[in-house]
Amino acid sequence: MARTAVVSGGGTGIGLAVAERLAAQGDDVILVGRREDVLAGAAERIGERASFCAADLETVEGAHDVLQHASERAGRIDVIAAVAGGNVAAKAPEDLPKGLERTSWSWTANLRLNVMTAVHLVEGLKPILNDGGRILLFSSIAAFRGSGSGSYGASKAAMHPYAVDLSAELGARGITANVIAPGYIEDTEFFGTAMTEQRRTMLIGQTHNQRPGRPDDVAALAAWLASPEAGHVTAQIIQANGGALAGR
């Protein structure tokens, strides 16, 4: 029987690559994001194994919508990949005064986008997660070395103890919880128009394999962690960064 995976951020970038790979391996996938048209396009690209649920996971209501969709579509689920996230630090409203107001906005917004979207998704779906299930959280190289604002790296670092606690809570049921921390990954919407050729060259130069990461690099790791054979790997933070930051 096919497993069912719920992938937040499944309409673009890393989340889409994760969903495509899981579907190619025979899983049914439920894509979650806020933009219905983007999700519809992604689901069409994946084919009959995909459905989608447009929901804002910063809200509890969004998590309820995903639970309802997953319950109706599949009854129970096997994989939760909480990929949705991003860095809002540079996107503060222009009329916001510089200083404490702007800093407070940036921290609150990044915590909502990166922590609460994952918490709402995982906690909302936990009641229908099967024994032997897989939980994947998404951190970043920024959780280890910062990203300039403090708020993005800190929000990603919150995934690390969350995975450990989920693993301890659910491990007796054969459920694993792990974190993937990517380095610089191209072909996503993450950087918007902010990436310059100079910065790109600098980021690639930090890697040992002298290339940018691609969504498929991360998806391959995610698919293995989500597989039944990965049952003894849990409570881990696994980096995918081409050597830009050594394991720790």
Ligand SMILES: NC(=O)c1ccc[n+]([C@@H]2O[C@H](COP(=O)([O-])OP(=O)(O)OC[C@H]3O[C@@H](n4cnc5c(N)ncnc54)[C@H](OP(=O)(O)O)[C@@H]3O)[C@@H](O)[C@H]2O)c1
């Ligand atoms: N690209 C990199 O270099 C890199 C490096 C390290 C870590 N990461 C992490 O990898 C993950 C995936 O990012 P990406 O690179 O693939 O960028 P991306 O293409 O911008 O993907 C982010 C996804 O999250 C969804 N999303 C954002 N806010 C949401 C919300 N409130 N509710 C539901 N869905 C929401 C977006 O869809 P909607 O806008 O339609 O909601 C989008 O599909 C993120 O957690 C990011 O922090 C990325």
